[in-house]
Amino acid sequence: MSLPKTFDNPYFQPRHQILHEKMNPVLKMLCELSQASQSFLILWEDDYHQLYDLEKEAHFHLNIDHQIFSVRFSKLNQEVIYVPNLKFHTLFQNISFFKSYTDNEQLLIYPILDRNNKVKGIAGIVLTQVIDSAFDQLMKHMDSIGTYLNHLYLDFFDSQRRELPGYLNMENLPTSFFEFEVDADQELHYNHFSKNLIRKHPGFSNDCSAEKRVANVLSMPIADFYSLIQKIRDNQSMEYVYSCSNNLGEKKYFIVRLHISRVQEGRYRCLGVLEDFTIQKAYGSVLDQMIFDISHVMRRPVVTMKGLTNLIDIDKFEKDDLRHIAEKIKSVSEEMEEYIRAMFKIYEAKQEAIYHL
Incomplete structure (x- = not known):
């Protein structure tokens, strides 16, 4: 059945209507399960307030001052809060929405959090009386439905952001990203790759x-x-x-x-x-090999030539001795040149292989 609606906000937005239709069945169910006279949802940063009245079977969207809600409730933790006497509780005093409750009503509220774990709203029920034997069950109902309302809120505003022209579609980023949520039972939620x-x-x-x-x-x-x-x-x-x-x-x-x-x-x-970073890893391996080759393999012929030149003493060596040393130097230098050419070809081939990774 489509319930009658009352709107008291000249700035009511179409997306509020969509959110209103999503949340109303849950608020109605919350009232029926708890036998509460009213249930409500307030999202102060979006200037949104919704109330369901069990007796009138009507839901309302009111124009209220959301700033005071932000100041009073933004520091709450995400757990069910029980208020035994609404009239005398300092947290709810001087708030116009609660001034109409004058018969010592009781209240259960559940903070609504965003993706950054910041309180952005509250959901609650107004009770005229609570039977002691049913109190634990009532707290469980509030916790369960409050959690569900929070998920609806997150899903709704995530979808709204994806439809905005300025929204960044991460699929367009030149990178490999993923996101997921995991709970205490190691079960996954909202996973995306x-x-x-x-x-x-x-x-x-x-x-x-x-x-x-x-x-x-x-x-x-x-x-x-x-x-x-x-x-x-x-x-x-x-x-x-x-x-x-x-x-x-x-x-x-x-x-x-x-x-x-x-x-x-x-x-x-x-x-x-x-x-x-497979390519970077491969480059690092090649660089390590080059450092090893330069410091060990190429160093040997250089040290050999240096040692031979230190032996040369023009005044003490015969011509044949000098010719022999020169031939050694020539042989070692040709060996080093040949090795440099071979090493260049090896590293060139490794570079080509890296480019095709």
Whole structure:
């Protein structure tokens, strides 16, 4: 059934209407489960407020002062908060929205967080009375539905940002990126891998599951990764290097750069970039070989020539002796020239091989 609506905001926006339709069934369900007289959702940065009244079976969008909500509630943690007496609680005093409640109503609220773990709104229910035996169940209902409202909020505004003209589509970036969320049960949520990553990483295939993809791109099981990050409080960055082989047995080297943020207790969001530095690794190996050849192999004939020239003393050597030393120097110099030519061809071939990686 389509419920009657009342709008008291001359600046009501079309996207508010879309959000209103998404949230209203959840607020209605919250009222029915808890037998609360009203449920509400306030998103102060978007100037949005929605209220559902169980008795009137109507939902409203009101024009209220959202600034005071931001000041009062932006420091909350994401957990259900119980207010035993709304009338005398300092957090809710002098707020016009709550002034109409004068019969010692009780309140349950649940903070709504954005992707950066910042409080952007609150959801709540207004209760005239609470039966002690049902209180624990009521708290569970509020926590469960509050979490679902938070996911709806995040999904809605993520989709809105993707549709904005100025939104940066990360698929257009010339890099291999990925993102996912992982919870305390090591289950994945909102996982996404760029086309560039799927194309370049040896561990990806069309029938590869999300769990397998994450394990491949991280080069460790999800359980091990979760154990590594679960001590993170807010935000943290990390990077590391690993290697893996493709179907042809060719070894690839990757560096992973990760930014990890805690979405809520026990749940983390990971945004990462994967860089293939196989070419750089190959260049490094060639450079190491060149340094070794110059410092060891080429040094031998140079030292030999230097030693021969030190033996030359024009006043003490006969002509035949000088001719013999000169022939030695010529032989050693020709050997060094031949080696330099061979070394150049070897490094030229290695360079061509690197370009085709």
